[in-house]
Amino acid sequence: MASVLSDNLSEKAKRVKLLILDVDGVMTDGSIIYSSNGLETKAFNVKDGHGIKLFMKAGLEVAIITARNSKIVSRRASDLGVELLYQGATDKLKAFDEILELKSIEPDETAYLGDDVIDLPVLKRVGFSATVADGVDEVVSKADYVTALPGGRGAVRELVEVILKAQGLWDGLMMRYRR
Secondary structure, three states: OOOOOOHHHHHHHHOOOEEEEOOOOOOOOOOOEEOOOOOEEOOOOHHHHHHHHHHHHOOOEEEEEOOOOOHHHHHHHHHHOOOEEEOOOOOHHHHHHHHHHHHOOOHHHEEEEEOOHHHHHHHOOOOEEEEOOOOOHHHHOOOOEEOOOOOOOOHHHHHHHHHHHHOOOHHHHHHHHOO
């Protein structure tokens, strides 16, 4: 699934200590479904979730920045053990700067996976910028990496594999599954 990176992109991926994710269109397919009684639902991909857990198991960090507020996203972040959750972040760059300060991380030590124009300010600042296969054209044209998979369908897992393989961490994480 994960593709081979150019030397330049591989060097960028090697520096990543923190992966920041958008939600709608990245961790989900972008659909927001309301029931007749007004309840909102979203579908998350299990492979993406396992990828996030593997990323953290490797000693790296994950954050979520989303412009919307949703109890469902809080639940998903909690289930995955993601503590850095910024909801209602219509200024994603402000949330990004807060995370950098909180974690004492430099912009070039971060990766961001987004899919729409609201993500562009952060995508332009991170060391490794990525978008999903079905990201909007303005984002695709600015991203370092475009996943083969669409949002909500394994794109997060794909990016996790790319970064962990570039850092030489993937094979060690897979040892427990090869017994």
